[in-house]
Amino acid sequence: MSDLFSELFLGALLFGAMTAAVPLLLAGLGEQISEKAGVLNIGIEGMMIFGAYTGFVGAYYSGSLWFGFLTGALGGAVVASIMVLLCVRIGLNQIVIGIGLTLGFDGLTALLHHFQFSRTYPRLAAAEITAIPLLSDIPVIGPAFFRHHLLVYLAVLLVGVMVYVYRRTQLGLNLQAAGDKPAALDVAGVDVVRTRTVAVLSTGVLAGLGGAYLADVGAGIFVPFITNGAGFLGIVLAMLARGRPLWVLLGALVFGLCLSLTTALQVAGINIPTDVIQMIPFLAVMAMLVIFGRRSQLPAALGIPYVRGAR
Amino acid sequence: MEAGGHPVIALERVTKRFPGVVANDSVSLAIRAGEVHVLLGENGAGKSTLIGMLSGLQQPDEGRILIDGQPVAITSPRHALSLGVGTVFQHAMLVPTLTVAENLLLGAAWWRRPRKDSLRAEVEELASSLGIRIDLDATAAELSLGEQQQVEILRALLRNSRVLILDESTSMLTPSGIDELGALMRRLVKRGLAIVFITHKLREATAFGDRISILKLGRKVGEIAPERFSALSEDDLTAEIVETMFGNRRSDPDATTRVGTQFPADAQPLLAVRDLCLAPSATSPGLSKISFELRAGEVLGIAGIDGNGQKQLAEVLAGQIAADSGAILLEGRPVDAMSVGARRDAGLRYLTDDRLGEGTVGAFPVSINFFLKQVGRSPFWKAGIEQGGEIDRRAAELVRDYDVRTPSIRTPIGRLSGGNIQKVLLARELSTGAKAVIFNKPTYGLDLANTLVTRQRILDAAASGKGTLVISTDLEELLQLCDRIAVMSGGRLVGTVANGPHAASEVGSLMIGLAA
Amino acid sequence: AEVKSIAILTPEEGTDYGWNQQGVDAAKAAAKAAGVEVVVAQGLGYGDVRPTLRELAEEGASLLIAHASGYNTAAPEIAKELNVPVAIVDTPSALSKGLIADYTLSGHEGAYLAGRLAAKMSRSKTVGIVVSGEPPSWNSQSSAFAKGVKEENGDVKVIYAVIGPAAYSDAAGGKRVTESVIAAGADIIFGQGNGSSFGMLQAVETTKAADGGKVLFIDVIGDKSPIDKGFLLSSVVWNIEPVYAAMIADLKADTFGTKSYAIGLKDDSVKLLKTPQIPDDVWGDVQKIREDIISGKIKVEPVFEATAVRALMSDVKE
Amino acid sequence: MSVDTAPVEMTERSIVARSPGMRKVVHRLVLTVGPVLAALALAGLLLLALGVDPLAYYGYVINRGLLSPSGIQQTLTRMAPLLFLASGLIVAFRAGIWNLGADGQFLLAAVTAAAAGPYFAAIMPAWLAVVLAFLMSVLVAMAWSFVPALLRAYQGVNEIITTLMMTFLGTSLANVLVKLVFLDPGTTVPQTRTLPVEDRLPRLFDTTISSGLVLGLIAIVAVHLVMTRTSFGLRLRIVGANPRAAVHSGLAVPRLTLAVFALSAGLAGAAGAVDILGVQGNVRADWNPAYGFAVIPMVFLARFNGFAAIAFVLLLSVLSIGGESAARRLGVPNHFTLVLVAIVLIVLAIAEYIDHRFIQSRKA
Numbered sequence A: 001m002s003d004l005f006s007e008l009f010l011g012a013l014l015f016g017a018m019t020a021a022v023p024l025l026l027a028g029l030g031e032q033i034s035e036k037a038g039v040l041n042i043g044i045e046g047m048m049i050f051g052a053y054t055g056f057v058g059a060y061y062s063g064s065l066w067f068g069f070l071t072g073a074l075g076g077a078v079v080a081s082i083m084v085l086l087c088v089r090i091g092l093n094q095i096v097i098g099i100g101l102t103l104g105f106d107g108l109t110a111l112l113h114h115f116q117f118s119r120t121y122p123r124l125a126a127a128e129i130t131a132i133p134l135l136s137d138i139p140v141i142g143p144a145f146f147r148h149h150l151l152v153y154l155a156v157l158l159v160g161v162m163v164y165v166y167r168r169t170q171l172g173l174n175l176q177a178a179g180d181k182p183a184a185l186d187v188a189g190v191d192v193v194r195t196r197t198v199a200v201l202s203t204g205v206l207a208g209l210g211g212a213y214l215a216d217v218g219a220g221i222f223v224p225f226i227t228n229g230a231g232f233l234g235i236v237l238a239m240l241a242r243g244r245p246l247w248v249l250l251g252a253l254v255f256g257l258c259l260s261l262t263t264a265l266q267v268a269g270i271n272i273p274t275d276v277i278q279m280i281p282f283l284a285v286m287a288m289l290v291i292f293g294r295r296s297q298l299p300a301a302l303g304i305p306y307v308r309g310a311r
Numbered sequence B: 001m002e003a004g005g006h007p008v009i010a011l012e013r014v015t016k017r018f019p020g021v022v023a024n025d026s027v028s029l030a031i032r033a034g035e036v037h038v039l040l041g042e043n044g045a046g047k048s049t050l051i052g053m054l055s056g057l058q059q060p061d062e063g064r065i066l067i068d069g070q071p072v073a074i075t076s077p078r079h080a081l082s083l084g085v086g087t088v089f090q091h092a093m094l095v096p097t098l099t100v101a102e103n104l105l106l107g108a109a110w111w112r113r114p115r116k117d118s119l120r121a122e123v124e125e126l127a128s129s130l131g132i133r134i135d136l137d138a139t140a141a142e143l144s145l146g147e148q149q150q151v152e153i154l155r156a157l158l159r160n161s162r163v164l165i166l167d168e169s170t171s172m173l174t175p176s177g178i179d180e181l182g183a184l185m186r187r188l189v190k191r192g193l194a195i196v197f198i199t200h201k202l203r204e205a206t207a208f209g210d211r212i213s214i215l216k217l218g219r220k221v222g223e224i225a226p227e228r229f230s231a232l233s234e235d236d237l238t239a240e241i242v243e244t245m246f247g248n249r250r251s252d253p254d255a256t257t258r259v260g261t262q263f264p265a266d267a268q269p270l271l272a273v274r275d276l277c278l279a280p281s282a283t284s285p286g287l288s289k290i291s292f293e294l295r296a297g298e299v300l301g302i303a304g305i306d307g308n309g310q311k312q313l314a315e316v317l318a319g320q321i322a323a324d325s326g327a328i329l330l331e332g333r334p335v336d337a338m339s340v341g342a343r344r345d346a347g348l349r350y351l352t353d354d355r356l357g358e359g360t361v362g363a364f365p366v367s368i369n370f371f372l373k374q375v376g377r378s379p380f381w382k383a384g385i386e387q388g389g390e391i392d393r394r395a396a397e398l399v400r401d402y403d404v405r406t407p408s409i410r411t412p413i414g415r416l417s418g419g420n421i422q423k424v425l426l427a428r429e430l431s432t433g434a435k436a437v438i439f440n441k442p443t444y445g446l447d448l449a450n451t452l453v454t455r456q457r458i459l460d461a462a463a464s465g466k467g468t469l470v471i472s473t474d475l476e477e478l479l480q481l482c483d484r485i486a487v488m489s490g491g492r493l494v495g496t497v498a499n500g501p502h503a504a505s506e507v508g509s510l511m512i513g514l515a516a
Numbered sequence C: 001a002e003v004k005s006i007a008i009l010t011p012e013e014g015t016d017y018g019w020n021q022q023g024v025d026a027a028k029a030a031a032k033a034a035g036v037e038v039v040v041a042q043g044l045g046y047g048d049v050r051p052t053l054r055e056l057a058e059e060g061a062s063l064l065i066a067h068a069s070g071y072n073t074a075a076p077e078i079a080k081e082l083n084v085p086v087a088i089v090d091t092p093s094a095l096s097k098g099l100i101a102d103y104t105l106s107g108h109e110g111a112y113l114a115g116r117l118a119a120k121m122s123r124s125k126t127v128g129i130v131v132s133g134e135p136p137s138w139n140s141q142s143s144a145f146a147k148g149v150k151e152e153n154g155d156v157k158v159i160y161a162v163i164g165p166a167a168y169s170d171a172a173g174g175k176r177v178t179e180s181v182i183a184a185g186a187d188i189i190f191g192q193g194n195g196s197s198f199g200m201l202q203a204v205e206t207t208k209a210a211d212g213g214k215v216l217f218i219d220v221i222g223d224k225s226p227i228d229k230g231f232l233l234s235s236v237v238w239n240i241e242p243v244y245a246a247m248i249a250d251l252k253a254d255t256f257g258t259k260s261y262a263i264g265l266k267d268d269s270v271k272l273l274k275t276p277q278i279p280d281d282v283w284g285d286v287q288k289i290r291e292d293i294i295s296g297k298i299k300v301e302p303v304f305e306a307t308a309v310r311a312l313m314s315d316v317k318e
Numbered sequence D: 001m002s003v004d005t006a007p008v009e010m011t012e013r014s015i016v017a018r019s020p021g022m023r024k025v026v027h028r029l030v031l032t033v034g035p036v037l038a039a040l041a042l043a044g045l046l047l048l049a050l051g052v053d054p055l056a057y058y059g060y061v062i063n064r065g066l067l068s069p070s071g072i073q074q075t076l077t078r079m080a081p082l083l084f085l086a087s088g089l090i091v092a093f094r095a096g097i098w099n100l101g102a103d104g105q106f107l108l109a110a111v112t113a114a115a116a117g118p119y120f121a122a123i124m125p126a127w128l129a130v131v132l133a134f135l136m137s138v139l140v141a142m143a144w145s146f147v148p149a150l151l152r153a154y155q156g157v158n159e160i161i162t163t164l165m166m167t168f169l170g171t172s173l174a175n176v177l178v179k180l181v182f183l184d185p186g187t188t189v190p191q192t193r194t195l196p197v198e199d200r201l202p203r204l205f206d207t208t209i210s211s212g213l214v215l216g217l218i219a220i221v222a223v224h225l226v227m228t229r230t231s232f233g234l235r236l237r238i239v240g241a242n243p244r245a246a247v248h249s250g251l252a253v254p255r256l257t258l259a260v261f262a263l264s265a266g267l268a269g270a271a272g273a274v275d276i277l278g279v280q281g282n283v284r285a286d287w288n289p290a291y292g293f294a295v296i297p298m299v300f301l302a303r304f305n306g307f308a309a310i311a312f313v314l315l316l317s318v319l320s321i322g323g324e325s326a327a328r329r330l331g332v333p334n335h336f337t338l339v340l341v342a343i344v345l346i347v348l349a350i351a352e353y354i355d356h357r358f359i360q361s362r363k364a
């Protein structure tokens, strides 16, 4: 059986891991922005599924993946703007609205799919690959990590961008202040509501983009509930990474690898139920928490709506 | 001299209402360049609200605000800053997780790279000219409240404000700190700044002010212009202020100092503390070999600049944190092993300085807050079941005895003023079975009347044979209350002096590190 | 007894070109043929269907077809409670006269044929089986397919991969796993999965085989040719109508619940789909094999347990 | 982690102002019914867009979910596990513990009940078997929350992360147990042995309503009374409203935290147990109704008040039971029920906000 493990196969496994990781990465980075700014964005699953739908529709009717990503990002932003209106502007309970949005858009997209695609199941053409010169020729590694759609590289670049934003820009300071002590940010002359609005909308854009990638590149088709839980993985990643984008990338990759590991073991004929392998990353993280578990400094104002001058 | 410049800001018949209260009732006020304008008034008089409107946190319901003679609607803090109004708020307004530098940089355009270097230069220059020292790279959370206030003042000046507003900024400072701030204010007004200074301490008002306005229940009930201000002697001034604030003549509580009663050295100590040690942390110097004895009926003061381990000492004594080593004996019996609850039962009580933070549950009614430390005890709970009637009866009693001003015993305590919250805490700690009581900053943020009440409670407690430990950053307070005053610095007790004529200077020199 | 109406309950909408659609369509057809009413309750999910079963029973349905292995605990209970005939899947043991009938749908004979076909047509001598879950009816087809491959040509490798837990709607997972299996050398994919099977199809359509040629897809249960782009090699198509028709007949004859129903090659209730991708000579051979199975010359035993199937896979590989 | 404590504060007030009075009840009722109607109108527009007559749809929902004798029985039966979940969440949320792991605790308890029930039933009287299975499930659920509890109590590790992860873990573990450990050899379908109908929790009188409903009601009322009328409940509420005040008042915060987790998870476990021992009889692989996820918002909308929670849980059940029926009759995909529930949630939340504003302005 070992002869099955050709370079080609190993490459494909890692390629699959990467492909599976990208939506988690985007969702995680997105959630991270909201949480930094003090908004617990439980609605991210809803933003992803709607992004997946609008992203697919856009790509399918325009024939352009990039247009699909655009519509996907917009779709996510639409859901996010509901969250902004209800949770950031008028300060409704973020958990209630978050769950409401997730349920609602799961259902809505399933409905839309039913009336639009459930007889034709349209599928997209293969996503065009951008091979990175030289790197893409390395055996295994090359096809695994350097023959992807351009968006994948951009998503990874985004990690660096976010590190820069958090560490080196006023925006970074504003976001952190909005999460740790909004009143102080306000009296320093920065509008807290606006800052959080920006944060939540960015989350929507990234989550929507993640959903669009999942549908357009990951699956090439939209089916109901296609995101099944990716958004919640994003929340877990963001909370574990606590403001460090690199950790989100790391976590996303680990989850992706575990998925491919499943396939690898099966192909090798090793008889472990998929469920067991799915548990590995969570077990690892819990173990880490138990061993190193230190106080997790989540933003002090996380989940608390800000009202100027209230006491 | 500098008084009598043109009004930078003028409020015209400004009114602000909140659910159930008129916080400001057509208040008119002129704030002039080159003038320290002192705002006095009881808790809840409306001072902070007035400030809130000047700094854009709130908008007036009626009346208008003029800047340089032009009516302006100050819509947001950003707007206020752009108009040159810088405010240091009553409650610290720094982001604890950011460094001092980052805090100072907050507010610049969002796409900018934080310009740390140019900031460093500016701060160097400004700070030295003001004679204050600031570590830009320290995290805000590491700073003592005093240092935080300095940072906030600096921030206001960095934004070259024309008007600087200080809301109860001295409540956290030591005498020397207060004097420094006073001197600083004088220097600033010389530069042509306009300053609004809110305090509950008449001494500060008379010492640093040019003009005084007095608020009462939201109304402006009096103003003393610079001319009269300089004309009157300090005592007359004080008298007049007290007159306007309280109607009947009542003397400034800080005026008198008490001569400590000498306790026979062989008297059995009520509370004995031996070599208490606690490891230092990022935010505190910890405790090193703290030892002292407190006798029944004695008032022992602990002076010192805020953040020198006083809070840690109090919490170790109360059992909220465990000491690394050392012993605490109450009536000769060690209590080190006891829990907070057990120590309380034994008669060791702790009245915290953080009223809303840990002293009370703001959302809970006054009645429950009285018994926060007796949850589950009869007669208020029987077999774990809440005895509503019993609780309400006793609560009503305490509200009466301690003269707590609250709409009802069901009012969420967070709604009450600090002064009234303090009365609830006093009632809770002093009511039944107290032997040794630790008071931490007992009158911080309280107005004159509440301050007097609180201090009288402490003296009564001592008179009734309780041992009382008073931690305060307010030296006058200690001089007025204590038999002996110990000075704390860097987590150590650097010396103890018997109260008396020379106590003030001795304590002062101990604070700044000279041996007594 | 007289039969006024029958009702069918499916976990997903009957628009999946698969299990649910075949069930719904068959029920409609059978009802039409027998001239009885049909009630369709679809998209009920895999949760508790008792409320719907009760409601349908009260509405006077003469037969409740619980078309999901997940319903085979609830349905018999309701049958006994309200004394209404129900038909359930994958539970031959539950037969009860006049009350409970079982139809264990297994396309294993067809899957065996598909295996033979795949082995004949694989250029790389490697074929893949991708499933989104391991319910009995799929297991029996997976194993039979593998058996068919091996008996056609012992050198052909079979790669078996399960997408992941509860991956019925995981189209992305379907595509990912299928791509890996193709990368491992497979140029024919035998795919079973609801929503996820569209991901498998997508992978087949967008991924080249190792030799740069086309990868072909063998589907199950339904007929996806309406949405095919030229990659559908075949499908093990189930026609459940005869089963439901027989049930209605047995109800009328009061013999309901005395036998369990099955589908098979002989009455074409299981048949291999002929597509343009299949050369006529190959199709001819396959038809001969079909005869042998019907005549009993070739025996194909269904294997339903997941563990057994996996075990089988690891040694068919050698 | 602090999640918007506004609702908590509200309850605290409404509790201490221990004069519910008809007026308040009516007020609340209006404040619930009104928005629900508004939400239905909103969802009605969507139905129209789908070419379905909203009135007909809602007619079926009400009729099946509430009015028809058998329908209401289904609704009430469905409420049993939801009530237990709600009571578990109330305990946690009031104590400021954001236990988002209810579904994992629910599933593992369900598997335990499904494994233990039939096993015990074979060797002892049915009632005893059910009781034992019930207790075991509760214990398992408690155990499942133990690690997050310890981490929160002694390490300050935020429980939202840990409980979310434990839910992912629990879902997988439940599947592993069903597929590998407790597999019923009698069938090819991956599921546990089945507890015979006659051995399950008794039904009420001659209805099909599971007596789990009664247990659920008892549980949630008990929880409400404990939280609002006893010293233990007050301690938990202090920890929830102001942990530092709890330390200052000498409460043993870590131990209380452990207690909260145990109670909350235990009740979630009880939910799984009553669902299996009362209705399902067994657990199938990949079975996950995710009730907890749907109940969380209901508990918030009820402002952590047990009685209000009963009403909201009823609403949820009516919508899910009635919606299924209406969808079938009118040929709307069942997914519409999801959308309906979501709209109701959001509109209720908005109404709550408006009411809050109204009260404030009335004070002025």
Ligand SMILES: Nc1ncnc2c1ncn2[C@@H]1O[C@H](COP(=O)(O)OP(=O)(O)OP(=O)(O)O)[C@@H](O)[C@H]1O
Pocket: A309, A310, A311, B018, B019, B021, B022, B023, B041, B042, B043, B044, B045, B046, B047, B048, B049, B050, B090, B417, B418, B445
């Ligand atoms: N955000 C608010 N919401 C409701 N009422 C408020 C609010 N802020 C202030 N008030 C009301 O306005 C009155 C004035 O409060 P304010 O804080 O201005 O008093 P103050 O003079 O600053 O008291 P102190 O000296 O104790 O700081 C209070 O009695 C209170 O009832």
Ligand SMILES: Nc1ncnc2c1ncn2[C@@H]1O[C@H](COP(=O)(O)OP(=O)(O)OP(=O)(O)O)[C@@H](O)[C@H]1O
Pocket: A311, B018, B043, B044, B045, B048, B090, B414, B415, B416, B417, B418, B419, B444, B445, B446
């Ligand atoms: N949310 C609120 N609603 C109504 N009145 C309030 C509210 N918060 C505070 N107040 C009122 O504001 C006045 C001042 O409040 P504040 O908290 O400033 O008291 P304080 O005496 O200044 O205590 P501290 O000096 O410690 O802040 C008090 O009269 C209090 O009743």
Ligand SMILES: [Mg+2]
Pocket: B047, B048, B049, B090, B167
């Ligand atoms: Mg004030």
Ligand SMILES: [Mg+2]
Pocket: B048, B090, B418
């Ligand atoms: Mg104040």
